Amino acid sequence: MNDMSPVRDYRRLIEPTRVHSALYYDPQVFQEELSRIWYRGWVYVGHVSEVPNRNDYVTKSIGPTPVLMVHDRRGDISLLLNKCPHRGNQLCAYSQGNRTSFTCPYHSWTFANSGELIGYAYADGYQGADKSQFALGRVPRIGIYRGFVFGSFAEDGPSLDDYLGGAKASIDQLLDNSPEGELELTAGFLQHRTKANWKFMLENETDGYHPAFVHGSIFQVAESGIGNLYSPASTALTRDFGNGHTEFDLRPEWRRSAKPLQWFGTDAERLPGYAAAMTAAYGAERARQIMIDGSPHTMIFPNLFIAEIQLFVLQPVAVDETIQHVTALQFKGAPELNRRLRQQTMGSVGPAGFLLADDTEMYERNHRGALIRDPEWVTLIRGLHREGRDADGFRIGHATDEVPQRGIWRHYLDLMTS
Amino acid sequence: MNAQIDAAAVAAREGLHRLVEQFLFKEARLQDTHAYDEWEALWTDDGIYWVPANGHDTDPERTMSFIYDNRSRIGIRIDQLKTGRRHTQTPRSELARVLSNIEIVSQSGDEIEVRANAVVFEDNLRGETVWATRNEYRLRLVDGALKMARKKVGLVNNHKPIFTLSFLV
Ligand SMILES: [Fe+2]
Numbered sequence: 001m002n003d004m005s006p007v008r009d010y011r012r013l014i015e016p017t018r019v020h021s022a023l024y025y026d027p028q029v030f031q032e033e034l035s036r037i038w039y040r041g042w043v044y045v046g047h048v049s050e051v052p053n054r055n056d057y058v059t060k061s062i063g064p065t066p067v068l069m070v071h072d073r074r075g076d077i078s079l080l081l082n083k084c085p086h087r088g089n090q091l092c093a094y095s096q097g098n099r100t101s102f103t104c105p106y107h108s109w110t111f112a113n114s115g116e117l118i119g120y121a122y123a124d125g126y127q128g129a130d131k132s133q134f135a136l137g138r139v140p141r142i143g144i145y146r147g148f149v150f151g152s153f154a155e156d157g158p159s160l161d162d163y164l165g166g167a168k169a170s171i172d173q174l175l176d177n178s179p180e181g182e183l184e185l186t187a188g189f190l191q192h193r194t195k196a197n198w199k200f201m202l203e204n205e206t207d208g209y210h211p212a213f214v215h216g217s218i219f220q221v222a223e224s225g226i227g228n229l230y231s232p233a234s235t236a237l238t239r240d241f242g243n244g245h246t247e248f249d250l251r252p253e254w255r256r257s258a259k260p261l262q263w264f265g266t267d268a269e270r271l272p273g274y275a276a277a278m279t280a281a282y283g284a285e286r287a288r289q290i291m292i293d294g295s296p297h298t299m300i301f302p303n304l305f306i307a308e309i310q311l312f313v314l315q316p317v318a319v320d321e322t323i324q325h326v327t328a329l330q331f332k333g334a335p336e337l338n339r340r341l342r343q344q345t346m347g348s349v350g351p352a353g354f355l356l357a358d359d360t361e362m363y364e365r366n367h368r369g370a371l372i373r374d375p376e377w378v379t380l381i382r383g384l385h386r387e388g389r390d391a392d393g394f395r396i397g398h399a400t401d402e403v404p405q406r407g408i409w410r411h412y413l414d415l416m417t418s
Numbered sequence: 419m420n421a422q423i424d425a426a427a428v429a430a431r432e433g434l435h436r437l438v439e440q441f442l443f444k445e446a447r448l449q450d451t452h453a454y455d456e457w458e459a460l461w462t463d464d465g466i467y468w469v470p471a472n473g474h475d476t477d478p479e480r481t482m483s484f485i486y487d488n489r490s491r492i493g494i495r496i497d498q499l500k501t502g503r504r505h506t507q508t509p510r511s512e513l514a515r516v517l518s519n520i521e522i523v524s525q526s527g528d529e530i531e532v533r534a535n536a537v538v539f540e541d542n543l544r545g546e547t548v549w550a551t552r553n554e555y556r557l558r559l560v561d562g563a564l565k566m567a568r569k570k571v572g573l574v575n576n577h578k579p580i581f582t583l584s585f586l587v
Contacts, residue, residue, distance in 0.1 A: 095577070188472045188481045191579035195544055217503040221494055323579040327482060345482065347494075351583040352469065352485045354498060360582050361506040364544050 006032055010416040014409050017384060018377040021370040024197040030319035036415050037302055038063030039153040042163045044304035044313060045069055045079060045139075048147045049184040050096075055113055058096040062151055064317045067139060068092060069149060072114040073100055077144065079151045080115050081137035091136070102136075111136050146171055147183055148304070166241035166394055170298035174306055176290045178331035179277040185311065185327055187342055190350035192324040196363035197370070198302075198316035199408075201324065204359060205299040205307070206246040206404040208238055209382065214362055218354040224265065229253055229399065236399035238383075239390065240407025244301025244415075248399070250308075251293050263294025263308070264340070274336045281333075295329065299404070301411060310345045320367055324360070326350055380405045431522075438532055438557060439520050441564040446536070449586040450513040457586060458496045462558055462567045465489045469571045469587060474552070484576070484583060506584040512541040513585055528559045529567065536571075540585065547581055550574045 007028050013020040023029055037043075039062070046060045051071035059082065060069045068080040068091075084091050084104035091102050091111070101118060103110045108121035115136040120126050139151035143160025148171060150160050164171070175181050194201070204210065211230040212219075219227035229236055235256060239247040250263065260268045260275070268275035268291065278287040295308045305312035306329075313325040328345035330338045349356040370378075383401025390396045397403035441460075448457040461467075469485035470476045478486045487495060498504050515538040523531040531554070538549040556568035571587050573580065 186480075188476075190471050190482050190484060193579035193581050195581075214505060217498050217501040217505075218494075220501060220503075221497040339479075342480075342482070343486075346484075346486050347491060350471075350482070350484055351580050352587075354494070357506045357582045357584040358504065361543075361584075368543075 006036075006416060008032065008416075010413055014413045014416075016406065016410075017381045018379045019409055021376055021378060024199060024367060024370040025319060027319045030197075030316070032416065033316075034063055037412075038316070039065075041154070041157065041302070041415065042143060042150045042152050042160055043302060044300065045149045045151045047183060047185045047311075048077065048144065048149060049182075049186065051077070053098065055098045055100050056096075057092075057099065057113065059092070059094070061315050062139065062153070063315065067151065068102075070113045073112060074114055076114070077142060077149055078114055079139035079142055079149075080113075081139070083137060084109055084111075085117070085134045085136060109134075146175055163243060164300070165243055165245070166392060167243070167245035167247075167298060167300050170245075170247060170296040170300075170306060173293065173296045174329070176282075176293075177295050177334070177337075179274075179281040179333040180331075181281075182332035184330045184332050186330055187328045187345075189313075189325045189327045192326065192349075192351045192356065192360060194322045194324055194360050194363050195320055196322060196360075196367035197319060198314050198322040199412075200363045200366040201305075201314050201322060202299065202302060203405045203408060204363070205305045205312070206238060206248045206297065207402075208234070208236065208248050208399040209402070210359075210362070214358050215355055217358070218348075222354075232398075232400065234399040237390075238397045238399060238401050238403040240395040240403050240410075241298075242394065242407070242411070244408050244411035246299050246301075246404030246407055248297040248404070249396075250297060254292050254294055258292055260288055260291035261294075262292070264337070265344075266340070271336045271340075274334050277333055301408065307349075309341050310349055312349075322363075324356070326356070380409070434525070434530070435520075435522060437564060438522060438530060441557065442517055442520060442532070442534060442555070445566070446515050446517050450515055452499070452507075452510050452585075454496045454499055454586075458492065460566045461489060461492060462560065462565045463489055465492060465566060466568045467492050467495075468569070469573065469576075469583070471576050473577060474572045484573070484580075485571075485587075504584070506582055509543070511585040514539050530557045530559075530564075531555070532557060538587065544581065549583075549587065551587065 013023055043062045046069045050058045054071055054075060057068050057070040060067045066082045068082050070078045070080060072078045082091050086107055086109050089104050089106040091104050101110050101112055110118045112118050115138050117131045117134045140155050141152040143150045145160060208230050212227055235252040237249040239249050254263050296306055297308050299305045303314040310326055310328050315323040326349045328342040348354050380402045383397040387395055387397050387403055395403050445460055467485055467487040468478055470483045499507055515536050517534050517536050519535040521533045523533055534553050536551045536553055540547045552572040554570040557564045558567045
């Protein structure tokens with residue numbers, strides 16, 4: 001059996017307002033994160049719209065481990081491990097496709113796309129063998145919330161519903177932006193290789209303190225008013241949903257001016273087809289409110305970032321290397337909106353993006369900084385004196401406060417010591 | 419008679435090839451030396467700068483690309499670099515690229531379709547990175563000089579995770 005007693009004393013590395021740099025660079029910590037976070041808890045894998053037809057599959061991951069997300073022959077979503085149970089060969093070499101079975105190229109064992117072994121080559125050599133012993137490995141638990149597919153390597157544990165908790169409201173808010181209440185991730189992912197520990201990304205996604213400085217160049221050049229959302233005068237909120245899920249809530253800002261689609265830098269007159277479809281779907285009043293509130297900015301622990309107009313998936317591959325996968329959000333029944341979503345996403349994110357190239361520069365500098373010996377601790381005190389609670393009891397703070405980061409580490413400590 | 423015509427045609431073709439080659443070498447140098455304004459001036463008003471992802475025959479209007487800039491977005495890209503606060507280029511990447519296999523694919527009217535391969539060595543704070551690309555250009559003769567109307571940069575590994583690509587590729 002695995003000995004689950006931690007090699008590190010995490011209570012001495014994580015305090016309420018500061019954390020030790022070793023958490024970012026220590027390979028042993030990374031190995032323990034794999035067993036305690038990535039290969040135990042709920043991790044976002046993919047979206048059902050990526051495998052719309054029966055027998056579609058796409059290669060995804062849970063941490064460094066590749067996972068085949070299959071819309072299988074029975075019509076279910078299966079999460080299979082990409083490894084032939086015979087001699088351990090990598091089974092499927094493609095990132096996506098449509099097939100009813102997978103044949104290992106090494107000795108030609110063939111598996112149904114639901115994981116069962118269908119047949120061996122030269123079956124005479126397997127007299128008396130029980131085929132059911134040789135099914136593909138699979139992620140034992142799958143949870144799907146409104147099309148978002150999560151997997152957990154633990155046979156039992158909290159339900160996905162309980163795990164998502166307050167963050168479900170962000171997914172609901174997101175899907176409200178579709179006249180049909182559905183998402184379609186059809187634009188393909190950019191993959192941004194990053195020489196930094198994954199937690200620098202996790203912490204930064206809902207950090208409202210950095211944009212004025214890290215993104216000042218593009219705010220200046222594009223003459224967008226976005227910079228004001230991250231200023232001391234901002235009424236936006238940071239929020240800790242618990243379970244490591246955090247939010248940068250822009251709704252107070254959008255509600256202040258109450259202009260539909262201002263969140264997207266446009267207005268209803270310029271997207272008439274979309275506005276009409278929303279009104280038809282939700283009624284005038286509700287549609288107006290949805291278009292004022294816009295799309296959420298929420299980081300679902302440990303790896304799903306809903307970033308208003310795009311969706312990021314964080315994939316740690318080593319203690320000092322992370323892949324940021326990103327695609328444009330695409331709302332079903334909203335072609336006008338979707339085109340702009342793709343254009344804006346391509347401009348802002350990915351390896352050449354106006355925003356993410358600079359964020360990623362910071363991640364890599366974060367990591368190099370962590371390796372410098374003194375001071376050993378990073379500090380997370382910002383806004384401690386003005387942290388409050390919202391009507392649902394979640395911790396909230398000013399747009400620029402470190403409420404999310406403190407919340408993330410609180411949850412992380414729980415996971416690493418339980 | 420025929421031999422003379424052929425010789426003239428060959429000479430014209432060679433002349434065009436030299437013109438194209440010199441233009442591409444200049445573009446490469448302006449990129450390597452971060453000569454942003456001069457590089458931007460190479461573009462026509464309808465220029466398209468495209469770096470596809472996940473394959474080389476994708477539809478940039480439907481699927482994600484690393485870069486898919488129209489002329490105004492090329493301008494934003496340059497302006498951001500010139501602020502001095504484009505952190506990923508502060509300090510700037512040190513670059514040297516080798517351009518080869520320059521081939522004129524076709525010519526119609528004022529426009530010339532060209533292909534070339536490039537290998538770019540980048541040194542920056544993160545370390546050293548080698549980029550390899552198959553490029554396609556649409557060059558246009560404007561007032562007797564070549565301009566760039568379209569540049570497609572096909573990273574050979576564009577289906578894989580790639581590091582930050584913030585210099586002009
Ligand atoms: Fe950022």
